Amino acid sequence: MALTRDVPFTSYAEDPSIARAAAELSRLSDYRAPKVDGRVTPATVFxxxxxxxxxxxxxxxxxxxxxxxxxxxxxxxHDTVRRGQDFLTGFEEWRAVQEGGRVPPIRRDHVNRRxxxxxxxxxxxxxxxxxxxxxxxxxxxxxxxxxxxxxxxxxxxxxxxxxxxxxxxxxxxxxxxxxxxxxxxxxxxxxxxxxxxxRPEAFGGRVHAHLSGLRDYPMIDREVLDSEAVGLTRERHGSHLLPQAFPEGSPTHPxxxxxxxxxxxxxxxxxxxxxxxxxxxxxxxxxxxxxxxxxxxxxxxxxxxxxxxxxxxxxxxxxxxxxxxxxxxxxxxxxxxxxxxxxxxxxxxxxxxxxxxxxxxxxxxxxxxxx
CATH class of the missing domain: 1.10.606.10 (Vanadium-containing Chloroperoxidase, domain 2)
Structure with missing residues (x-):
């Protein structure tokens, strides 16, 4: 979902990143979501x-x-935010937010509403x-x-x-x-x-720490660690952290x-x-x-x-x-x-x-x- 935030819903049928997402989700052993003939499709994904x-x-x-x-x-x-703007993709930035650090609010376009x-x-x-x-x-x-x-x-x-x-x-x-x-x-x-x-944000920190050699989390499932989406996130952002849409990340409750x-x-x-x-x-x-x-x-x-x-x-x-x-x-x-x-x-x-x-x-x- 984080990798496909900017794909228009009307383009799901032909977008290659959506097709890759559907294919990977189809391969997961316990993905509980709508499928067609046992597979996630661009018409059912998310x-x-x-x-x-x-x-x-x-x-x-x-x-x-x-x-x-x-x-x-x-x-x-609605007002909108800038395309491609994700947060907490660097480990130091991520850790600062986990420790309660304050961040500037996201900038919203109140003029060009969509x-x-x-x-x-x-x-x-x-x-x-x-x-x-x-x-x-x-x-x-x-x-x-x-x-x-x-x-x-x-x-x-x-x-x-x-x-x-x-x-x-x-x-x-x-x-x-x-x-x-x-x-x-x-x-x-x-x-x-x-x-x-x-929260997924915190779990993403464990995935990053494990794959980066910072700390060992042996209980993380191999399907997560070997995920194509995790690898693509590393290529795009330079870390295995889950890209957040909000600069402050998750709320502070479970x-x-x-x-x-x-x-x-x-x-x-x-x-x-x-x-x-x-x-x-x-x-x-x-x-x-x-x-x-x-x-x-x-x-x-x-x-x-x-x-x-x-x-x-x-x-x-x-x-x-x-x-x-x-x-x-x-x-x-x-x-x-x-x-x-x-x-x-x-x-x-x-x-x-x-x-x-x-x-x-x-x-x-x-x-x-x-x-």
Whole structure:
């Protein structure tokens, strides 16, 4: 991911570095990610594992469409950072950050804003996003489109009543933020009281130390030490360290579970329960290679609310991996933790409200559940 941050998602099919990445990942003995006939392909590389993740453009429609925020119409064009700018690729620089050294903040281009087009853009997005931003925006997009609510909503079929503080738009918008903070607390318990998992940045330091003869780490798997990506990193940067997208490297709390992924799981679960997941999003779009404009999506895949909600969760969680601060399983397992938080909150709401209501949703593993 670090070596391919600047490759446009729309160029994955023909880019040689993406083809090499897919080929190496296919050779790994325990790589748990989507494959076609047992192989990772440019069409599946770096994607999540749900059906929605594997359909259509890499980036979810909820990260591309304009957001109607009250009387504001907000295009999702983001500030960007310089192409090819990676950090902590020298051992002394890396060690200084491990010891708490301060670094200048990354410089962002606030003038030439772009749609999310590659891994570096996505990494920059999750460097500065408000934690539930993508899902609040998704809720606003769906409300603006008039997407139908789930059939269990008590007001969906009423001719003379509408939901508002309960089972209406205001209820949903506050619920997305409510589950976000609960998910974050669940994550922090896992991080500090259960796992205390090493960050990829720190593990990259061990790989570099071992291959450079600074220190012996005999437990590092040979598939890591012999990795083509590790060798290419040495050629490009002069070290075996994992190139970071952020000058300060990883956050100072443990890797598992990913806070972004847990919040994504909780928020997306609420949104999938609230709306009709099967509703088709019309006129899908994709950014051009430079991210300066949106173009119509020309593929054959039908993009649904449920599929694109799963995809936005994967996009945000994967973006943290693309930045170099999380592992893939920090994403794939943490969204399920967030899912449990979201379902628990939905159960509470069904119990305490006066209306007779229910929610149906598709879990990340494909099972249908009813609350």
């Amino acid at each position: 994607r999540g594992g749900t059906r929605g993740d594997l359909r259509g453009p890499f980036v979810s429609q909820f990260l591309l469409r304009d957001v109607q925020y009250g009387t504001l119409r907000v295009p999702q064009r 749609y999310l087009r590659n891994g570096r853009d996505l990494a920059n997005y999750v460097h500065f996003d408000a934690l539930y931003e993508a899902y609040l925006n998704a809720a606003l997009v769906l409300l603006d489109l008039g997407a139908p609510f789930d059939v269990g909503n008590p007001y969906r079929h009423s001719a003379n009543q509408v939901g508002f503080g309960s089972y209406g738009g205001p209820h949903l918008l506050s619920l997305v933020t409510e589950v976000a903070t609960r998910a974050l607390k669940a994550t922090w318990f896992q991080k500090w009281f259960v796992h205390r998992r090493l 890797a598992y579970a990913s806070g972004h992924a847990t919040v994504a799981g909780a928020c997306v679960t609420v949104l999938k329960a609230w709306f009709d997941e099967s509703w088709v999003l019309q006129d899908p779009v994709v950014p051009n290679a430079e991210g300066t404009a949106l173009e119509p999506y020309r593929g054959d895949d039908v993009l649904t609310v449920g599929g694109e909600l799963d995809k936005v969760a994967a996009n945000v969680a994967t973006a943290r991996n693309m930045a170099g601060v999380h592992w893939r399983s920090d994403f794939t397992e943490a969204v399920r933790l967030g899912e449990e938080v979201g379902i628990g909150v939905l159960r509470d709401h069904v119990r305490v409200h006066h209306e007779v209501a229910s929610f149906g949703l598709t879990r990340f593993d494909g099972r249908r559940v009813s609350v």
